[in-house]
Amino acid sequence: MVRFGRVHKYFVKRIILFFIIMLIAIFINFMIPRLTPGNPIVTVIGMLLRQGSRFENIDEIIDTYERMFGLKGSLPEQFVRYLTEIFRGNLGYSIRYFPVKVSVLIGRSLPFTIFLLGLSTVISWVVGTIIGLLAGWKSESNLSKAFSYVALVLNVIPYYMLALVLIYVFAYLIPIFPLTGAYKGSLGMNWANIEFIKSLLWHSILPSMSIIITSLGWWFLSIRSLVVDLKGEDFITLSEAKGLKENYIMWRYAFRNSLLPQVTMLALSLGGIVNGALLTEMIFSYPGLGLLLFESISTADYTVIQGITLIITLSVGFATFIIDIMYPLIDPRITYEES
Amino acid sequence: MEEAQRILDVNGLTTHYITKKAPVKAVENVSFEIGSNEIFGIVGESGCGKSTLAASLLRLLKPPGKIISGEVFFDGVDLLKLPSKDLRRLRWNRLSYIPQGAMNSLNPVMKVGKQIEEVIKIHKGKIPKREMKKRIEELLKSVGLDPVVANSYPHELSGGMKQRTIIAMATALSPRLIIADEPATALDVVVQRGILQLLLHVKEQMNSSIILITHDMAAQAEVCDRLAVMYAGDIVEIGDIRRLLGDPQHPYSQALISSIPSLTEEKHLKGLPGFPPDLRFPPSGCKFHPRCSRFMPGLCDKVPPLTLEVKGREVECHLYK
Amino acid sequence: MSRPWTSIRKNARARQIMGGLRDLFSSREFTAGFIIFASLVMFSTVGSALVGYDPMASVGPPNIAPNSQYLFGTDSFGRDVMSQILHGIQLSLIVALLVSTVDTFFGSTVGFVAGYYGGLIGSALGIIMDVMLVVPILPAIVLITVTVRKVELWLMAMILSLFGWAAPARQVRSQTLSLKAREFIDVAKISGARRSEILFVEIVPHMLQWMSAHYVYDMLWAILTEASVEVLGLGPQHMMTLGMMLFWVIRKAAMYRNLWWWWITPIAVLICLFVSLYLMHRGLDRMVNPRLRGRR
Numbered sequence: 001m002v003r004f005g006r007v008h009k010y011f012v013k014r015i016i017l018f019f020i021i022m023l024i025a026i027f028i029n030f031m032i033p034r035l036t037p038g039n040p041i042v043t044v045i046g047m048l049l050r051q052g053s054r055f056e057n058i059d060e061i062i063d064t065y066e067r068m069f070g071l072k073g074s075l076p077e078q079f080v081r082y083l084t085e086i087f088r089g090n091l092g093y094s095i096r097y098f099p100v101k102v103s104v105l106i107g108r109s110l111p112f113t114i115f116l117l118g119l120s121t122v123i124s125w126v127v128g129t130i131i132g133l134l135a136g137w138k139s140e141s142n143l144s145k146a147f148s149y150v151a152l153v154l155n156v157i158p159y160y161m162l163a164l165v166l167i168y169v170f171a172y173l174i175p176i177f178p179l180t181g182a183y184k185g186s187l188g189m190n191w192a193n194i195e196f197i198k199s200l201l202w203h204s205i206l207p208s209m210s211i212i213i214t215s216l217g218w219w220f221l222s223i224r225s226l227v228v229d230l231k232g233e234d235f236i237t238l239s240e241a242k243g244l245k246e247n248y249i250m251w252r253y254a255f256r257n258s259l260l261p262q263v264t265m266l267a268l269s270l271g272g273i274v275n276g277a278l279l280t281e282m283i284f285s286y287p288g289l290g291l292l293l294f295e296s297i298s299t300a301d302y303t304v305i306q307g308i309t310l311i312i313t314l315s316v317g318f319a320t321f322i323i324d325i326m327y328p329l330i331d332p333r334i335t336y337e338e339s
Numbered sequence: 340m341e342e343a344q345r346i347l348d349v350n351g352l353t354t355h356y357i358t359k360k361a362p363v364k365a366v367e368n369v370s371f372e373i374g375s376n377e378i379f380g381i382v383g384e385s386g387c388g389k390s391t392l393a394a395s396l397l398r399l400l401k402p403p404g405k406i407i408s409g410e411v412f413f414d415g416v417d418l419l420k421l422p423s424k425d426l427r428r429l430r431w432n433r434l435s436y437i438p439q440g441a442m443n444s445l446n447p448v449m450k451v452g453k454q455i456e457e458v459i460k461i462h463k464g465k466i467p468k469r470e471m472k473k474r475i476e477e478l479l480k481s482v483g484l485d486p487v488v489a490n491s492y493p494h495e496l497s498g499g500m501k502q503r504t505i506i507a508m509a510t511a512l513s514p515r516l517i518i519a520d521e522p523a524t525a526l527d528v529v530v531q532r533g534i535l536q537l538l539l540h541v542k543e544q545m546n547s548s549i550i551l552i553t554h555d556m557a558a559q560a561e562v563c564d565r566l567a568v569m570y571a572g573d574i575v576e577i578g579d580i581r582r583l584l585g586d587p588q589h590p591y592s593q594a595l596i597s598s599i600p601s602l603t604e605e606k607h608l609k610g611l612p613g614f615p616p617d618l619r620f621p622p623s624g625c626k627f628h629p630r631c632s633r634f635m636p637g638l639c640d641k642v643p644p645l646t647l648e649v650k651g652r653e654v655e656c657h658l659y660k
Numbered sequence: 661m662s663r664p665w666t667s668i669r670k671n672a673r674a675r676q677i678m679g680g681l682r683d684l685f686s687s688r689e690f691t692a693g694f695i696i697f698a699s700l701v702m703f704s705t706v707g708s709a710l711v712g713y714d715p716m717a718s719v720g721p722p723n724i725a726p727n728s729q730y731l732f733g734t735d736s737f738g739r740d741v742m743s744q745i746l747h748g749i750q751l752s753l754i755v756a757l758l759v760s761t762v763d764t765f766f767g768s769t770v771g772f773v774a775g776y777y778g779g780l781i782g783s784a785l786g787i788i789m790d791v792m793l794v795v796p797i798l799p800a801i802v803l804i805t806v807t808v809r810k811v812e813l814w815l816m817a818m819i820l821s822l823f824g825w826a827a828p829a830r831q832v833r834s835q836t837l838s839l840k841a842r843e844f845i846d847v848a849k850i851s852g853a854r855r856s857e858i859l860f861v862e863i864v865p866h867m868l869q870w871m872s873a874h875y876v877y878d879m880l881w882a883i884l885t886e887a888s889v890e891v892l893g894l895g896p897q898h899m900m901t902l903g904m905m906l907f908w909v910i911r912k913a914a915m916y917r918n919l920w921w922w923w924i925t926p927i928a929v930l931i932c933l934f935v936s937l938y939l940m941h942r943g944l945d946r947m948v949n950p951r952l953r954g955r956r
Contacts, residue, residue, distance in 0.1 A: 017790075024791045029803065152942075156934035158884060160891060161927050164906070168915040168923070232401075234443035241399055241438075242458050242508075243430030252457075256448045275798040279888055283910065297802065297893055309799035 011325065018321045025313045029306060030082050091307040094296075102307040105292060110311070112182050113288030116204055117277050120211035121266075127212075128219025129262055135220065136227025136258075137250045148224065154217030159276035163210040163283045170206060177206045180285035207284045211277060222265050226258035260327070267323035271316050345412075346515050346548055347373035347396075352409030354388075354395045357402075361619040365391040365404070367572040370646075373516065378542050378549045380559035380580065382595070383569035386615055389552045390439070392569070393520045396550075397436055398426060414515065432462045435509040439521035441501040445493035452489025455479075455508050462512055478507040481544075482537055499530035503537065510541050517541070518550045523558065535562050556599055560584060568592045571616050571626040578652025588654045590631045625657065633658060690943020696936035700929070704749040713740040715747040715900045726921050733921035736912040739900075745925050748902035752933065755817045755886055755901075756879035762821040764875050767828035768867070774829070775836025786833065792826035798888060805894040813896050816889070820882050828874055835867055873944035880937040887930060902926045 085091070091102040135144040170177050178184075183199040230236065231254065239249045281290030289308055296304040350370050356363040365388045373379050383389050394400045396411055398418060411418040413434060418426070438444050446454055455475050459466065466474070476486040482503040493501060502522060509517050519538060523531040539562045542549055551563055559566055560580065567577040568591060576589040587593045594611045613630040616622055622629055628639040635657060644657045685691050711731070713719050718738035719730075726733040732741035774785035804819055805811050889895060890903025891910065905926040909915070914923045 020787070021791050025795050028795065028800070152938065153931075153935055156880070156884075156938045157931055158888065160888070161930065164909070164915060164923060164927060168920070171916050172918050234438060234440060235446050237399055237401075238436070238438055238444045238505075239446070241397055241430060241436040242461070243427045243432065244457065244461055245427070248461075252449070253446050257446070260448075271797070275888065278798065279891060282892065293799075293802065294892060305803060309803045312799045313795055 010328070014321070014325055018317070022314060022317055025317065026083065026086065026310065027079065029310050029313065030079055086310070091310070092303040094301055094304050097301075102304050105304060106289065106307055106311055109287055109289045109292045112286060113277065113281065113290065115200075116207055116211075116281065116286060116288060117273065119204065120208040120277070121215070121273055123208070124212040124215045125219050125266060128216040129223050131216075132220040132223035133227055133250070133255055133258070136224040137231070137254060139224070139228045139231070144224075147220065151217035151220040151224075154214050155221060157214050158279070159210050159214050160279040160283050162214050163207070163280050166206050166210055167283065178203050179206065182287050204286075207280050207286050210280050211273075215273065215276075218269065219262070219265075223258055223262050226261055227254050230254050230257055264323070264327060267320055267327075270319055274312060274316055344374045345372050346375050346414055347550075348410075348412040349396070350410040350412070352392070352395060352411060353407040354391055354400065354404060355407050356391075356404050358619070363618045364621055365572055365618060366395060367621075369409075369569075369572070369574050371567055371574060371577055373548050373550065375515070375548055376542065376546050377564040378538065378551055378562050380563035380566040381550060381552045381569055381574075382554060382556055382559055382566060384615055385554060386618075387569045388572040388618075389554075389569055390520055393436075393518050393550070393552055396518060397430075397434070399436075428462070431458055431509075431514065432512050433515050435512070435514040435517050437502075437505055437509050437517060437519040437522045440525050441505050442498060442525065444505060445501060447493055449492075450489065451491055451493060451496070451504050455489070455504075455511055458508055458511055474511075478511055479504070481510070482507040483533070498526050499533065502526060502530075502534055506534070506537060506541070510545060510547070513545050514547055516548050516550070518552070520552045521554075522551070524553060524555065531558065538562060556584075556595065568595065571621060572618060573626055573655065575627065575655045576652060578650075582650065583652060586650070588649050588652060588659070589656050590633050590658075591627050594630075594632070625655075687943040687946060689939045689946070693936040693939025693941075693943060696932055697940065700749060700932055700936065701753070704746050704753075707742070707746040708750070711740070711742055711746060713743040715739060715743040716898070723917075723919055732925050733919075735905075735908065735922045736914070736919070737908075741922055741925055744900045744905055745902070745929055748900060748905060748926065749929060749933070751813065751899065751901045752883045752886070752930075755813060755820070756882045758814070758817040759820045759824060759882035760875045760878040762817075763824040763878050764828050764871055766821070767825035768832045768871060770825065771829035771832030772836055775833040778837070782833070785829075789826045789830045789833070792823060793830070795823075797823050797885060801885070801889055802892065802894060805889065811894060811896050813899055813901070816886060816896070817882075820885055823885075824878055824881065828871065828878075831870060831874065832867060835870070869944075869947060873941055873947075876937055876941040876944060880934060880941065883930070883933060883937075902930055 089103055091106070094100050094102055094105055097105070131147070135147050138144050167179060171179055182203050183196060184203075236249065236253055239253050244252075277288075278290035278293060280286070281288045282294040285291055289312070292304065293308050295301075296308070349372070352366055352369045353364075354366040356365055369388075369392060371379075381389050381392065391400070391404065394404065395406050395409075396418070398406075400406060406419060409419065413429075416429075418429075418434075421429070445451065452475050455478060456471055459471065459474065475489050479486050479488055484500060484503050484507070488496065488500065488504065493504075496504065506522070509519075522538070523534040526534065535558055538549055538551065541547060551559060553559060563580045565578065566580040566583050567574050568583075568587075568589065569575070570591050576583065576587065576592045583592065584596060587596050591611075598610060611630055616626060616629070622640070624638075624640045624642050625631070625644050628634050631639065634640075638657050642657070644655050646653050646655045647659050648654075649659045685694075716739065719740050720734050720738050722734055722736050722738040724730060724734045730740050730742065732745060735741055735744070770785060771789075774782045774789075800823070801819055805816075886895075886901070887903035887906065890901060891906050893907055895901065895904045895907060897904075906923070909919075909923040909926070912919075
């Protein structure tokens with residue numbers, strides 16, 4: 001097939017670009033601590049000691065750190081060592097909780113973040129898209145315009161601000177929903193236990209609400225404007241002339257054509273969503289990466305912070321890359337030319 | 340025309356575009372009839388109201404356009420007063436549309452065959468898959484396309500192919516009347532001819548009538564039976580095409596026809612002085628009077644002319660009182 | 661020696677600007693946003709002149725509800741909330757302006773160079789831009805601020821600019837590339853204009869419109885990100901910005917203790933800032949993209 005050659009080249013190009021970008025991001029992650037004078041880990045431990053923390057095995061910590069992320073050897077050597085460790089999945093040890101590994105800490109928190117993020121993003125995208133579709137289709141109605149104003153305001157409110165408001169409402173005024181944690185501690189993480197699952201969902205209501213309500217605005221506005229633009233297109237007029245039912249036209253013509261840009265929008269917003277989710281977790285003490293990040297900042301647990309930023313960079317980059325690859329496969333109009 | 344022969348009867352159709360200042364009087368009091376099995380041409384300069392007329396007939400007018408008054412009788416039913424549910428059932432089934440610029444008229448994310456299929460399904464109900472496939476194949480063949488086209492997406496087809504597909508869609512349900520708005524204008528000359536021949540074929544094979552709207556008189560000379568000349572929202576002359584082209588009565592028709600270059604004789608080309616009027620503030624009396632070579636002061640600028648029958652044609656001009 | 665082209669453009673440009681301003685204020689969104697924004701600025705400037713308390717100093721008893729002396733009450737440290745708000749608005753605006761200006765100028769220059777000269781430089785710069793856009797900002801900022809430890813406000817602004825320049829750079833680059841190829845540049849060349857004239861008279865006004873829309877968006881983004889970083893606890897501890905207020909609010913669990921005047925005020929002000937900037941951005945954006953005009 002003549003086409004195959006072009007497709008092949010596109011994928012290869014994209015993969016190479018992805019690796020280059022990831023490499024650079026890891027490099028930045030690697031370089032930053034080395035920009036400060038002195039041995040960062042000694043500084044940090046020194047500071048913690050001054051604050052009154054107690055450490056055993058200080059020498060062991062420093063030594064392990066230097067060995068793995070060592071400041072021994074030339075810079076390229078250090079970077080290669082850093083990379084190898086990362087590929088082995090070794091992100092070092094937590095300073096605060098030595099000898100607990102960073103990867104273990106992250107591994108414990110990541111599932112909660114994915115759960116919260118995934119749930120909230122899916123719900124808000126679906127709800128926002130459907131309401132936005134209807135609002136765009138009936139864009140003359142006052143309801144549609146009213147929704148737009150509301151969405152405009154919601155759009156700019158950061159997730160955590162709404163979180164604070166929700167806390168006030170549901171802590172002080174109407175104490176219904178739980179305010180902290182992912183599930184009732186006494187239950188333990190047992191997936192077979194229906195009580196656990198119920199508790200999990202119950203505890204996720206407030207945090208996910210903060211994310212859902214505020215991000216709804218964005219999905220709503222983007223598809224609404226897509227549909228409003230689409231309504232004036234010739235093929236919509238012809239579909240009316242064909243005697244097709246209005247609902248059918250809305251779904252099959254308007255929706256189908258705005259779906260793809262809406263999905264791309266999802267891909268592009270991933271970074272921003274992650275940022276917002278982190279802060280929300282912090283406020284609700286939801287045991288995900290956000291809370292871990294916050295705690296490590298307060299305790300200056302440097303290695304954990306580094307590990308988290310790395311993980312986030314890699315996952316967001318990877319997810320964007322996947323969607324980049326998939327998009328041409330879904331949209332029949334895209335050829336494999338570089339835009 | 341006899342009552343039984345008529346399939347479309349337009350009476351006093353008036354359409355305006357409502358703007359913040361004065362309304363644009365795009366179509367003013369237009370009346371004409373279409374018989375069965377004929378190709379009826381509407382010709383005029385850009386901006387004379389042809390497309391607005393087509394949109395009004397089909398009730399596809401978009402705001403700020405509004406049909407102010409008139410009646411459009413299609414097989415005895417006034418289209419303008421039809422409730423939307425009945426209109427929908429009638430659409431495409433009995434009255435279909437070939438739009439200008441097929442480039443954008445097909446749904447980009449749907450295969451072309453599917454788009455033909457949905458029209459058939461909506462109006463004729465469920466048909467077994469094999470039969471549907473055969474139907475679509477035949478339709479595509481009838482417009483000169485290879486049936487594999489059915490599996491393509493619109494962007495994979497050329498302009499001419501897209502237009503032919505739309506014609507295939509338009510004829511799928513053997514409608515009584517097809518309104519073709521500049522069906523070949525955006526395409527190159529060779530393809531144009533093919534499209535026109537196709538329309539002729541459709542009229543003959545399916546016994547449909549076609550309204551062919553275009554500014555290209557040569558095209559109409561080729562395929563139309565009757566012709567209406569439109570100027571500034573008004574129809575100024577209607578009649579049999581041979582006779583009209585050979586011996587135009589209205590000064591505007593005369594000017595139009597004399598501006599067509601001839602391959603056979605050496606002709607002195609005469610343009611028409613002036614510009615088409617601003618339809619927000621159309622000229623008083625006869626709208627053509629500022630540009631008319633036979634202008635009669637005191638009459639043409641004061642009183643709008645009546646439609647009179649001259650030499651078997653309907654002409655709207657003071658000359659023939 | 662007057663080229664006809666030169667005199668035509670002088671008039672055209674003046675008319676462009678006047679027409680542009682008129683269009684701008686005819687947009688309901690922009691006007692609404694502008695009014696809110698201007699009110700906040702006035703509130704902050706006039707207010708600071710009237711209310712004299714040092715936002716960082718403990719001036720009265722803690723946790724007092726709004727009264728005649730402390731219009732927005734006091735926080736858990738006994739600091740006057742009103743002064744904090746007034747001062748905080750100014751700080752946020754300063755940071756926003758700093759970041760936007762640096763981003764826009766630096767970014768545009770880089771983008772222009774990348775687009776105009778193309779080739780290897782262009783591609784290299786292009787890759788750098790892509791990387792800066794991909795790296796998730798919050799974790800990176802966290803990393804940097806933790807490393808640097810002592811955070812000043814201006815340092816925060818610099819770090820923010822570091823991440824913000826890539827977007828205008830990319831836009832300017834693609835605009836330059838497309839304009840380079842367009843016909844009207846050729847027309848200008850034919851009519852005898854110098855290269856630099858082409859640059860400033862044809863290309864720049866085009867980009868100016870987009871840049872102003874982006875400038876406002878950048879301000880929004882800067883305030884947003886700055887607040888997020890501060891809420892996390894990485895902000896300047898010795899200054900009271902709006903974000904730092906929220907940090908202390910969370911630290912002292914003000915929501916649970918019904919110290920509503922302390923946490924509602926910074927949130928309300930921040931939301932007003934965000935909404936006003938966003939509206940102005942949308943208004944400017946519509947102007948740039950004429951297709952969106954008159955669209956509801």
